[in-house]
Amino acid sequence: MSAKSQLASLIQDFQQQRPVRAGSLIITIYGDVIHPRGGNVWLGSVMKLVAPMGINERLVRTSVYRLVQESWLQAEKVGRCSYYSITGDGLRRFRQAFEQVYSIGDDDWNGGWCLTLLNQLEPELRQKVREELKWLGFGNLSPTIMQHPRFKPEQLTPLLQEWGAFDDAIVMQTHPIEPRNSKALRRQIKESWNLDELGLRYKRFLGKFRPLWRELNNNDNLSPEDCLAARLLLIHEYRKILLRDPFLPNELLPNDWEGHSAKQLCRNLYLAIYARSDEFLACNLENASGPLPVPGAGFYRRFGGLMP
Template identity: 50%
Template sequence: MTSLAPLASLIQRFQEQTPIRASSLIVTVYGDAIEPHGGAVWLGSLIRLLEPVGINQRLIRTSVFRLTQDGWLKAEKVGRRSYYSLTDGGRRRFEKAFKRIYSSSVPAWDGSWCLAVLSQLAADKRKQVREELEWQGFGALAPTVLASPHCDRADLIATLQELEALDDTLLFETTAQDVSASRALHLQVRESWKIDDLGERYRQFIQLFRPLWKALREHEQRDPQECFLARTLLIHEYRKLLLRDPQLPEELLPGDWEGRAARQLCRNIYRLLCVPAERWLGRVLETADGPLPEASESFQQRFGGLAPARE
């Protein structure tokens, strides 16, 4: 039982989900905690790591099997033990999602737009392409016209090729222009990217994790296991938000955008939890070569650098 009441509430909230999203949480753990340490761990140590969240051994084994079937994880047998790591495809998907979480800021915007016109796609293919592009930050200006204020053209073309939709999609890029957004553009952004709904989700995130931030600041001695559990649930919830967030430029967002406060809160909590949580990972997780290796250099660059947050 945790000594931190807000953490106990977060664990209970996770356990009350119907059904428990064990596979999603395991993906979070691989991306946040395992990948920086070489990426492969013994299944038995993963079970020990996650059981305190309320996921029993059977559910963890079932979830890992499903993630393997779905192409997220792969297994390597060493004697009687199985060691799981992300597949190459799983790692690519992870990198797309997690680089949003830990980046220090949204890239500067020059006022240009990328437009994708889907009118020549069949209805079922159009739905598939639209869903994928919206995940990448595009918003619908019209039923068959999607727009993004910043996109990586190479990534966009690769995505359309994977979906076998490149030849039937029209792509346009506008020239750079004044970045100050008009009233009409702000209204269009609010509608096309469902800004009000996303802002409400960010407010809920802040309400959920602000008590944890206050409790952590009052406890100078922080239990490593509790810190790992808190860090995992923090990033798990923030990851779900970021997958919905198109990462629009500051110029297009409301002045009171809750996403800024949510990001600051997430970064501050993460910094407080990071060192003790890393100690717990080192105690519990095992690789085929023995103890968990040190975290990669890129790990220290998360959120613009993992220097301890001021208390």
């Protein structure tokens, strides 16, 4: 087989997902490609980026409309052309997840926990906030208490305000504890997070993308456009898993945790294809002023450092 045939398999797998979540893929595109280049892009450019995945123009328009209604994107009309950028609220929602995607990882946990008490919220709002916190990787300590090992109280303030829960939620930061990996704490981890399910999702990710990595080393016949499709699918699938990952300290994870291998694979693939994919982006993305600018300095800090 070849790298191109492995990419075709990945695209086919994406197309068979039901429902096809084009809006989620578009958010991935904004986070990985558009935001580092100024954040604003012509709708036609977005259509060109998703076409290799089999997403037609009608679905793009519908998905972008929904993202505007959900305050992810904002529109600007210039003549007959529409240009879209991430809203401030949208940027806050996905910033942490994308920062985790491109980090090389660390284990700087000091033993403390961020606790969020929701017992003073009305039941409907409590359920909404619980779901939002789960998407940020919080686990259940009890039906009304959520916990996270790395989140900081100051990071929660704007989010609780956005959700309308700031006045009635209680946020606490515990002091470091010793020992950090006690038997009781490990039991609590298993009750608060479904690590078996998360580990299975990482295993599936490895099964999908390892064949592409092997062929990149044996028979790399990807064009710049192919590299972009592979890059977007890679980051999209990896990001979906990270949305549920609390990034527990290594001392609280199983010894054979698949998340470490998934991170390394994602980094290796990205480093192998991003430069060629950027060749395609430089020729095919535009805003009202013309071609999108080159990526900012922050882009080249991804995965510990990319070559400009």
